[in-house]
Amino acid sequence: MNKKIVTIALGAALSLSASAALADTLEDVQAKGYLQCGVTPSTPGFASPDENNNWSGIDVDYCRAMAAAIFDDPEAVRFTPLTSKERFTALSSGEIDVLSRTTTWTMSRDTNLGISFTGVMFYDGQGFMVPKDLGVNSALELSDAAVCIESGTTTELNAADYFATNGMNYNPVVFEDQDEVVKAYDDGRCDVFTTDSSALAAERFSLADPDAHKILPQIISKEPLGPSVRQGDDLWFNISRWVYFALLEAEEYGVNQANVDEMLGSENPSVRRLLGVEGEFGSYVGLPGDWAYRVIKHVGNYADVYERNVTPIGIERAGSLNDLWTRGGLQYSPPIR
């Protein structure tokens, strides 16, 4: 862990040495030839590496989409696995260019931490998991329980709020690594494991006996998870934000990875603007006209990304907050015009 201290100290030192004039992240990234993207070490559905170190997940695909827009190459991205604790220092020190790591958009992070959120890739909420044999059916029965939590998260803060407002005591058992949290829970150190409910669903399958555990019905918080960038670089902020919107805009107008080439011939002006056939929207974000075409060609639209990554971990999209606004969900893009 002394290594961690060194990393943080180095991070702090780096934030000193990168001079303020270097706020042109796009130029830096283009000069490097790749995008450096901070992700979770391993959360199935969001970001996890396979045995050949190929990463997958929606957080990963978002970074690939950015790389596609900038380089026309979804592989021009390197991933930095970060714990919850390390992530913000890594971003503000310049170690990574974009943070796409199951990170909740909150006011303090969006303002006081010197970073800006650019969109909501996944609307989530915090839940609880318990062993079935405890006989607990509601989070309100958890008074005096030992609760396993990852440190440096909103999870920690929400749990404190929830137990305090419901007049319950609890014993927080806090680790810095999700792996350790899961292991400690599996070993019976805690009665309860709490985190974002999507991750809870995914982590259940990494337990020794998934069927012996259940997720309680209560969702105790709003966790809009999305990418963020350093404050003070408006162009980079716009790129990050509009790459996300392009994923949604494409889905709304029926442009997907399979049909994007056909769609180049579409008569629909919205599609023509999105794909750069009409207008020069790319130049507004310092990119070529076909920036969004590249994103859809290489990575797909939001539905493609969701089905590829989140559907397999068993989280239904239809009827959820993550459905497109046209079907009653919250995923909504301002028009490209």
Add this chain to the structure above:
Amino acid sequence: MAKSQEQLHERRSLSSLIYDPQFRSYAFQILLLLVLVGFGWWIVQNTVTNLQAQNKTTGFDFLSNTAGFDIGFSLVPYSRESTYLEVFYVGILNTLLVAITGIVLATLLGFVLGIARLSSNWIIARLATIYIEIIRNIPLLLQLFFWYFAVLKSMPSVRSSLELVGGAVFLNNRGLYLPNPNANSAFLWVQIAIALVLVGGFFLQRWSIRRVELTGERFPYIPVFLVLLIVVPTVTWFVSGAEWNITYPELNRFNFQGGIQLPPEFVALLFGLVIYTAAFIGETVRAGIVSVSSGQTEAAQSLGLKNNDRLNLVVIPQAMRVIVPPLTSQYLNLTKNSSLAVAIGYPDIVNVFMGTALNQSGKAIEVIFMTMMVYLTLSLLTSMIMNWYNARIALTER
């Protein structure tokens, strides 16, 4: 002609200035100082500009803000409404708790190991050697993981806890639960009695040593002291009407409540630190004892000193002079190594303050600075105390 001679003279004095060792050493030191100050100034400038570019504020005002998170183990009252400053205190106290207990236990175990390694009993000496060689050569972090995860896994669950001492003590994978012996206010008298006996014992020892020196007659001050230590407080206990008010740990729906609870994170960290550091202290102690040449023992023998006196008056004082300086570094190591707590979730200062509080408040530079100051202060304090002790036992030349 005269002019050129003057020039020559001037040049000579300039070159002699360059070759003048005193001038050179000053010049280089001033140069180095300028470079350092310049570097420091540049760093501060850059930090401020960069933080401003990211719209970040600096300063220590955040310390009075509500922290908003809970801490699982704290020696002082703490809740989510406490401030970051209180997080800082909780962290320092938890670090001190594990460091001080660790230093005491590691010293005891270390002295036993060091003496055992020199034992004439082959098995004891071998066992001590094996212990030291194994423990010294495995990284501490791995040992901590072992103590935490391997041992935690082998413990019974809450509902099938091990009952010890007739149901007063419980051991399970949530920790060790002991009865809490709360005494009533009359217990203060007992504490005063103990303190008096301790002070009295100190004077008794000085008096009896002086007596030996003057008259050669021995006074058995150790047994007398021990008897007093038991009798006086016991009598005070009954006379003052002190009473125990013991609370026992009790199982409710999920966990044991009441009594004293030692979380496994604390126990594992303490075990890991003590067992690891004791191996090094053992070697220090052995080196100290071996460093006293056998001629000293023989000389003491020929003076007719008894076995105990030979150790107490001749060997140990000389060995301590060799032992104390490296012992100090071991104490410093133990304190600093306690920051590995973060790996197994014990809420020490690095975990709760430099970890969680830093992350939640975003004040990296301020928090890291404060944490460094804590370790610096602890280290300097330890060094100061040990140096004072070292000076006391140092060779006094007559």
